Amino acid sequence: MTTFTPSIYTLPSIPLPSNSHPTATLEEQQETESLISSLFGLLPPPAQSENSTTTLRKNEHTQFLASTFFKLPGKFVSLDASRPWLVFWSIHSLDILGVALDQGTKDRIISTILKFLSPLGGFAGGPANSQLPHLLPTYASVCSLAIAANSGSQGGWEQLKDARQSIYNFFMDCKRDDGGFVVCKGGEVDVRGTYCLLVVATLLDILTPELLKNVDKFISSCQTYEGGFACSQFAFGDPSDNETRASMAEAHGGYTSCSLNSYFLLSSLANLQLKSLDENYPVKIDAKAALRWNVLQQGESIEGGGFRGRSNKLVDGCYSWWVGGTIPVCEELIKREKKLKAKSQGKMNKIELVDEEGKEDKEEDWVDEIPTPPLFNRVALQEFTLIAAQQEAGGSGGLRDKPGKRPDTYHTCNTLSGLSIAQHSTKHSSNIVSDNRKKFNSTNGLPPIKPISENGGWINEEERQIARREIWANALGWIEDENDELIVGGKENRVNTTTPVFNILGLRLKPFINYFYCQEE
Amino acid sequence: MSVATSSYIPLAERNLWHDIKPIPQDDGPNPVVPIMYSEEYRDAMDYFRAVAAAEERSERALELTETIIRLNPAHYTVWQYRMATLLALNKDLEEELQLMNEFAIQNLKSYQVWHHRLLLLTHISPKDPSFEIEYIHQSLLPDPKNYHTWAYLHWLYSHFYTLDRISNQQWQNELKWCEEMLRVDGRNNSAWGWRWYLRVARPGTDLEKDGLKEELSYALKAIHLTPHNVSVWNYLRGLLRHFKLPLSPLLPAILPYTTRPSAKIPGNPQDLDFPLPSSPLADDTPLPVSLALEYLADTLLEQGLSAEAGEVFSELSTQYDRMRAGYWEYKRRECIEE
Numbered sequence: 001m002t003t004f005t006p007s008i009y010t011l012p013s014i015p016l017p018s019n020s021h022p023t024a025t026l027e028e029q030q031e032t033e034s035l036i037s038s039l040f041g042l043l044p045p046p047a048q049s050e051n052s053t054t055t056l057r058k059n060e061h062t063q064f065l066a067s068t069f070f071k072l073p074g075k076f077v078s079l080d081a082s083r084p085w086l087v088f089w090s091i092h093s094l095d096i097l098g099v100a101l102d103q104g105t106k107d108r109i110i111s112t113i114l115k116f117l118s119p120l121g122g123f124a125g126g127p128a129n130s131q132l133p134h135l136l137p138t139y140a141s142v143c144s145l146a147i148a149a150n151s152g153s154q155g156g157w158e159q160l161k162d163a164r165q166s167i168y169n170f171f172m173d174c175k176r177d178d179g180g181f182v183v184c185k186g187g188e189v190d191v192r193g194t195y196c197l198l199v200v201a202t203l204l205d206i207l208t209p210e211l212l213k214n215v216d217k218f219i220s221s222c223q224t225y226e227g228g229f230a231c232s233q234f235a236f237g238d239p240s241d242n243e244t245r246a247s248m249a250e251a252h253g254g255y256t257s258c259s260l261n262s263y264f265l266l267s268s269l270a271n272l273q274l275k276s277l278d279e280n281y282p283v284k285i286d287a288k289a290a291l292r293w294n295v296l297q298q299g300e301s302i303e304g305g306g307f308r309g310r311s312n313k314l315v316d317g318c319y320s321w322w323v324g325g326t327i328p329v330c331e332e333l334i335k336r337e338k339k340l341k342a343k344s345q346g347k348m349n350k351i352e353l354v355d356e357e358g359k360e361d362k363e364e365d366w367v368d369e370i371p372t373p374p375l376f377n378r379v380a381l382q383e384f385t386l387i388a389a390q391q392e393a394g395g396s397g398g399l400r401d402k403p404g405k406r407p408d409t410y411h412t413c414n415t416l417s418g419l420s421i422a423q424h425s426t427k428h429s430s431n432i433v434s435d436n437r438k439k440f441n442s443t444n445g446l447p448p449i450k451p452i453s454e455n456g457g458w459i460n461e462e463e464r465q466i467a468r469r470e471i472w473a474n475a476l477g478w479i480e481d482e483n484d485e486l487i488v489g490g491k492e493n494r495v496n497t498t499t500p501v502f503n504i505l506g507l508r509l510k511p512f513i514n515y516f517y518c519q520e521e
Numbered sequence: 522m523s524v525a526t527s528s529y530i531p532l533a534e535r536n537l538w539h540d541i542k543p544i545p546q547d548d549g550p551n552p553v554v555p556i557m558y559s560e561e562y563r564d565a566m567d568y569f570r571a572v573a574a575a576e577e578r579s580e581r582a583l584e585l586t587e588t589i590i591r592l593n594p595a596h597y598t599v600w601q602y603r604m605a606t607l608l609a610l611n612k613d614l615e616e617e618l619q620l621m622n623e624f625a626i627q628n629l630k631s632y633q634v635w636h637h638r639l640l641l642l643t644h645i646s647p648k649d650p651s652f653e654i655e656y657i658h659q660s661l662l663p664d665p666k667n668y669h670t671w672a673y674l675h676w677l678y679s680h681f682y683t684l685d686r687i688s689n690q691q692w693q694n695e696l697k698w699c700e701e702m703l704r705v706d707g708r709n710n711s712a713w714g715w716r717w718y719l720r721v722a723r724p725g726t727d728l729e730k731d732g733l734k735e736e737l738s739y740a741l742k743a744i745h746l747t748p749h750n751v752s753v754w755n756y757l758r759g760l761l762r763h764f765k766l767p768l769s770p771l772l773p774a775i776l777p778y779t780t781r782p783s784a785k786i787p788g789n790p791q792d793l794d795f796p797l798p799s800s801p802l803a804d805d806t807p808l809p810v811s812l813a814l815e816y817l818a819d820t821l822l823e824q825g826l827s828a829e830a831g832e833v834f835s836e837l838s839t840q841y842d843r844m845r846a847g848y849w850e851y852k853r854r855e856c857i858e859e
Contacts, residue, residue: 074559
């Protein structure tokens with residue numbers, strides 16, 4: 001196993017060569033290399049032993065999260081418009097650490113989050129009598145409800161169910177012709193907004209063709225020459241045109257994650273020949289180039305094997321999730337590309353064979369069976385987390401960007417989410433998706449969303465049901481290969497399994513999405 | 522930045538606000554993640570809620586939004602209200618732009634500050650945006666990789682290009698400025714991204730017709746200057762993929778970094794008129810360069826030599842780039858499949 005995931009402690013510690021040409025970037029890189037490698041030099045490799053300097057200090061991190069959950073000092077005012085995020089980062093971190101919340105705390109979370117629900121539709125960054133709804137807090141609020149709320153009356157899910165149409169209307173208010181979304185009234189347009197919107201629309205069963213229109217074009221034109229994705233794009237001409245669009249900055253881990261996760265959700269409706277969607281929906285991206293870019297962001301052993309967020313920038317714990325967490329998604333998108341290619345080649349035969357009933361059900365099982373080596377160094381990322389990203393033992397707890405930086409809730413959540421991805425081998429399984437399809441009961445569902453424009457909805461009920469089925473079946477298609485679990489530093493370090501794309505635990509995702517699609521289990 | 526102190530005079534005690542009944546934040550009982558606001562922030566927000574509920578567009582509302590933004594520059598609702606009020610009152614937006622310059626200097630950098638700036642420029646819509654371009658250039662000097670600033674620069678050129686307000690001279694100057702950024706730090710990936718926009722992505726440039734070869738040479742020269750610089754490798758590969766060019770013609774310029782004798786590479790053209798590496802190579806240039814090996818492997822694949830390509834990937838996996846051992850192994854297996 002470790003053939004493909006060598007430990008930092010077994011790799012030579014080689015600085016980025018200067019090529020006798022020092023620049024500011026090289027200097028910063030060297031500082032970080034010495035900071036991290038000296039820490040690795042001081043600490044032994046994480047092992048089963050009771051060495052508190054290298055174990056995952058779950059208690060300390062729990063304390064750290066608890067210390068700001070019920071009261072934050074005034075200096076946190078800069079996060080006053082991100083309070084749903086404070087909730088999400090904290091309770092998702094606790095979920096990953098396996099810390100259960102008591103019902104009293106859950107009730108407080110539910111009532112707090114529901115105060116953020118705007119009568120205009122969508123959630124605000126704080127109480128709705130103070131702030132406008134915004135796409136990002138909407139994701140954080142909905143995921144927080146998935147984690148802490150329930151289906152009982154006053155349990156949060158019911159209120160969310162009643163808000164579906166208003167949330168949808170808010171989403172349509174945010175929509176622009178070029179396929180982008182403003183994050184709030186008068187706000188900026190970038191792929192964070194797209195991602196947050198698509199996750200919520202997927203979970204609440206409120207996707208429509210008018211909402212999806214041109215979103216694929218927007219996302220695909222954020223892909224840069226490097227393979228990663230930029231924050232946004234600019235459409236110079238007609239929005240239906242894909243050629244005159246340009247990405248609006250360099251590739252970046254956060255935006256790459258948002259883009260590829262969005263594309264995963266969009267491409268669950270690929271290849272179905274739905275008349276409700278554009279003929280070439282979704283326009284292609286280069287998934288192989290995206291994988292290469294993500295993989296190249298993993299730092300060298302001298303910088304502890306953490307991920308950086310852009311080429312030639314410094315490693316940072318938060319990219320454990322943004323970049324590491326996107327690698328399983330890249331793997332799936334490449335599989336989808338291959339499948340599509342295989343299908344289009346096999347299609348000729350299918351026409352000749354005429355109408356072969358039941359053939360559709362026989363999914364290409366081979367896709368699941370090709371063994372792939374781990375696509376990034378799962379051991380090194382765990383070592384980075386344990387050695388470099390944890391606040392020093394006996395301190396405040398929490399996880400951080402890198403040594404010397406203060407821990408915060410955001411870094412704690414994203415570092416732990418990445419740790420979960422490194423420990424567990426999660427794959428999107430076409431067998432599971434097939435089974436889900438068979439299980440899907442299309443007679444059950446919440447009231448269909450009323451589109452804003454006259455022809456904005458699904459062209460007919462049949463297509464609406466196909467779309468619902470595919471979205472639901474694919475969202476629940478992530479599975480963990482338990483034989484491929486890989487935990488550095490002993491079983492005590494094990495954390496729970498988060499779901500790629502959504503970043504909530506699988507055991508949270510399933511009941512929540514089933515509630516909104518009215519599916520059993 | 523001001524902080525609440527005991528000398529703070531509550532708005533209720535100020536004549537200007539006597540007619541307003543403040544509205545408290547509706548958090549409900551026992552909220553989680555409550556913030557212990559300063560007196561000044563809480564007070565300002567209580568009045569902001571009242572002002573916003575009445576949709577009051579006034580000077581005092583503007584002042585209030587400024588107070589809040591200075592305390593919390595990420596308050597998107599207040600930014601939105603401020604912009605709408607500026608427009609409703611027909612305020613001098615150039616003055617607002619000056620204020621934003623001050624904000625940027627105070628390092629109050631956030632999504633909202635930059636977006637507010639973008640809206641201001643859209644509304645001011647100057648005939649010649651060069652003053653703004655100059656301002657952005659200046660602000661990149663101390664912070665040459667600020668993502669917001671670079672994204673804004675992309676927008677600035679794109680937006681004013683569609684209004685036909687970017688002269689040819691301006692484009693040329695920009696390219697020179699970008700080259701200077703790259704000369705100062707050729708590892709600045711943001712600057713490479715900007716070059717891509719200027720040379721390839723923006724409309725009105727036709728690299729294929731004039732200067733594609735020159736661009737490839739530019740990238741190769743940069744590789745020869747810093748062969749371990751991933752930014753240039755990505756730029757070069759990006760060019761080749763974008764213009765659907767074969768990798769093999771450039772291979773002779775890259776082979777020295779692979780430590781492989783060129784004779785072993787079949788179909789290697791000898792008469793190359795692309796820049797070659799310096800001989801000897803600069804100090805501190807350990808070989809082989811893994812990105813050069815990747816280039817070699819992809820060239821071999823392109824020539825249908827998948828077994829040979831697989832060997833190179835295997836070397837990357839087992840010897841030269843062990844951090845990515847799994848990925849190179851994946852690439853190796855792909856060679857066998859195909």
